[in-house]
Amino acid sequence: xxxxxxxxxxxxxxxxxxxxxxxxxxxxxxxxxxxxxxxxxxxxxxxxxxxxxxxxxxxxxxxxxxxxxxxxxxxxxxxxxxxxxxxxxxxxxxxxxxxxxxxxxxxxxxxxxxxxxxxxxxxxxxxxxxxxxxxxxxxxxxxxxxxxxxxxxxxxxxxxxxxxxxxxxxxxxxxxxxxxxxxxxxxxxxxxxxxxxxxxxxxxxxxxxxxxxxxxxxxxxxxxxxxxxxxxxxxxxxxxxxxxxxxxxxxxxxxxxxxxxxxxxxxxxxxxxxxxxxxxxxxxxxxxxxxxxxxxxxxxxxxxxxxxxxxxxxxxxxxxxxxxxxxxxxxxxxxxxxxxxxxxxxxxxxxxxxxxxxxxxxxxxxxxxxxxxxxxxxxxxxxxxxxxxxxxxxxxxxxxxxxxxxxxxxxxxxxxxxxxxxxxxxxxxxxxxxxxxxxxxxxxxxxxxxxxx
Ligand code: NDP
Numbered sequence: 001x002x003x004x005x006x007x008x009x010x011x012x013x014x015x016x017x018x019x020x021x022x023x024x025x026x027x028x029x030x031x032x033x034x035x036x037x038x039x040x041x042x043x044x045x046x047x048x049x050x051x052x053x054x055x056x057x058x059x060x061x062x063x064x065x066x067x068x069x070x071x072x073x074x075x076x077x078x079x080x081x082x083x084x085x086x087x088x089x090x091x092x093x094x095x096x097x098x099x100x101x102x103x104x105x106x107x108x109x110x111x112x113x114x115x116x117x118x119x120x121x122x123x124x125x126x127x128x129x130x131x132x133x134x135x136x137x138x139x140x141x142x143x144x145x146x147x148x149x150x151x152x153x154x155x156x157x158x159x160x161x162x163x164x165x166x167x168x169x170x171x172x173x174x175x176x177x178x179x180x181x182x183x184x185x186x187x188x189x190x191x192x193x194x195x196x197x198x199x200x201x202x203x204x205x206x207x208x209x210x211x212x213x214x215x216x217x218x219x220x221x222x223x224x225x226x227x228x229x230x231x232x233x234x235x236x237x238x239x240x241x242x243x244x245x246x247x248x249x250x251x252x253x254x255x256x257x258x259x260x261x262x263x264x265x266x267x268x269x270x271x272x273x274x275x276x277x278x279x280x281x282x283x284x285x286x287x288x289x290x291x292x293x294x295x296x297x298x299x300x301x302x303x304x305x306x307x308x309x310x311x312x313x314x315x316x317x318x319x320x321x322x323x324x325x326x327x328x329x330x331x332x333x334x335x336x337x338x339x340x341x342x343x344x345x346x347x348x349x350x351x352x353x354x355x356x357x358x359x360x361x362x363x364x365x366x367x368x369x370x371x372x373x374x375x376x377x378x379x380x381x382x383x384x385x386x387x388x389x390x391x392x393x394x395x396x397x398x399x400x401x402x403x404x405x406x407x408x409x410x411x412x413x414x415x416x417x418x419x420x421x422x423x424x425x426x427x428x429x430x431x432x433x434x435x436x437x438x439x440x441x442x443x444x445x446x447x448x449x450x451x452x453x
Contacts (some may be wrong), residue, residue: 004037005030012053019102025109025354026053028361032436035425046452047442050111050428055105056089057081061151063129065143067136077148079127079155079163081107085382085446088159089125090115090193090382095173097132104128106329109165110353111198111382111440114375117414125161127152133168134288145176146310151182156188158392167328170240170285171206190349190392193385197397202388205381210244210351212380213324213406214252217349218372219415220431229253234345236260236283238291239325239349241378245324246277258315260306260327261291265315268294268301302395312336319343326351334359341367341428350374365430376418376435383410383437405453430452 001009005027012026030049037044056102063075081089082262091111094104104126110125131144140176158164165174174194181191188200195201204211221227231254235242246256259280272280276298283289295303302312312335314318316323323345325331329352330341335373337360340348348364349372350356356364356373364371384407391397414435419439422434 001027001033003032005034006340008049016102016105017029019105019311020091021106022102022109023353024358025106028358029109029113029436029440031243032433033440035427036080036436036437036440039133039425042448043444046448049440049449050165051385051447052443054081055080055082055108058085058101059155060101063131063144063148063151065140067140073127073144075131075148077105077127077129077151078127079152079161080104080108080162081155082126083443084123085443085450086116086125087160090122090164090385090402091124092128092164093169093173093177094126094128094166095131095168096128097101097130097131099128099130103329107353110375112443113357113436115382116380116384116439116442117290117376117417117435118379118383118386118410119413120383120410122382125163126166127168127192128161128169131168133173138172141173142176146171146180149177149180150184153184156181156193158389161337162190162385162389163192164382165240167239170194171196172190173446186365190389195388199272200388200392202384202403203302203398203400204390204407206240207244207386208407209241209245209258209378209381210246210326211248212383212407213241213326213349213351213377214248215408215411216415217322217324217347217370217378218252219412220347220349220372223419224370227252228322231255231347232257233322233324234258234315234318234320234325234340235324236265236315236331236350236355237325237352238280241381242324242326243277243281244286244377245326245351246272246280247274249273249324251278254322258318258322259291259294259322262306262327263290263292264303264305265300265313266291266294266303267315267318268298271302310340316340317343320345322347324351325355327355328352330357332356332360334363336360337363341369346370347360348372349377351378353378361432365432371431373432373435375439376414379414380407380411383407389438
């Protein structure tokens with residue numbers, strides 16, 4: 001670690017104690033930017049990075065709601081409005097028991113760079129709650145969402161801050177949140193993205209993050225003159241991102257052999273084809289069941305339960321060509337990364353946010369495999385959210401083909417910008433540096449233009 005990064009990190013850790021994920025995200029970006037700040041002292045003297053690290057605003061609030069037994073439950077709600085230099089705050093809401101200030105700050109920080117990479121005018125934000133939708137009835141989820149929005153509504157707006165979904169927040173939750181916003185604000189506006197098609201949503205929004213991560217990987221493969229045809233892929237998670245990454249991989253001729261949830265993973269060497277995937281979608285999106293059930297339904301598959309005490313996750317030990325971590329942060333440690341490489345994986349495209357731990361990232365870069373970091377690889381979701389905002393403003397909606405073409409184009413542009421930035425700053429082929437640098441430059445220049453705000 002250079003002296004300047006070390007000094008910055010001591011300050012970040014002192015000021016933001018007990019936020020390890022936030023420290024991890026900041027350190028990675030700070031390391032990538034050393035060469036940029038050396039070449040551009042104007043960013044250093046204007047303290048641009050120091051300002052980007054400090055959220056513009058953090059809102060934390062009580063979310064009381066009544067469960068089906070009539071008992072009062074209390075959760076904590078958050079919205080981190082991180083940076084609005086290039087557009088209104090934009091980023092998802094996460095409902096998961098692990099949610100805390102540090103996790104949302106890491107996600108909001110990453111979002112600033114990701115949104116900048118999309119080429120669309122969106123600032124960065126993130127929010128959510130420690131509420132766990134698992135095991136709750138639809139009515140409980142609705143009452144929680146209504147209570148959450150009763151406070152959040154005063155902080156957001158179609159030109160101020162536009163939340164979307166993330167872990168635990170899908171179409172059902174966005175519907176309840178939108179309904180309550182509309183009722184309180186008395187206006188029908190594009191204040192949330194990921195809305196239903198009949199009430200202001202964009203086609204391809206649900207698919208966008210998973211499709212985008214596959215398009216990004218396809219762009220990386222193209223640099224070696226290859227395609228997905230005949231490739232074997234490992235996918236983790238079985239939620240929104242994992243489902244649509246699997247769908248697109250099948251479409252492009254690849255074979256997906258794994259999926260997971262927090263209970264463990266399934267391995268199906270015959271491949272999770274479109275029929276099996278439809279079954280998974282029904283299981284996860286309607287019945288809200290566990291991935292373990294897949295192995296009961298399909299005899300070609302085996303289920304391995306996960307044990308947090310294990311030093312590695314067996315999912316990453318299966319032989320394959322490509323890996324798509326699509327579950328959550330820090331799901332690939334150094335040992336998993338070694339297992340991936342030993343199993344012949346040479347393409348990793350992060351559908352999730354920060355799924356690879358720093359030692360895993362270091363190994364991928366050292367071994368010169370094609371490694372697409374989440375900021376770039378999973379930017380397709382927010383990109384189509386940006387397109388949803390554009391369609392809402394025009395009171396118009398594009399066809400599936402139009403949105404998909406734009407998504408493909410955006411992912412290609414992100415890939416090009418990332419490759420070029422890495423090369424321009426002396427680390428050819430390093431997508432991590434490329435994404436951090438390209439994302440930073442646009443925001444940094446806007447901040448210089450706008451003065452010390
Ligand atoms: P979903 O809630 O739809 O699915 C999440 C999946 O990951 C579930 O299978 C879940 O299993 C699993 N998971 C979540 N937390 C853990 C954990 N701690 N350990 C093991 N498995 C876990 O979320 P998404 O698919 O929307 O999000 C997945 C990732 O993609 C996240 O990192 C998110 O930030 C990122 N992302 C999502 C975008 C989007 O548009 N939705 C955009 C960009 C990034 P279980 O059900 O057991 O919890």
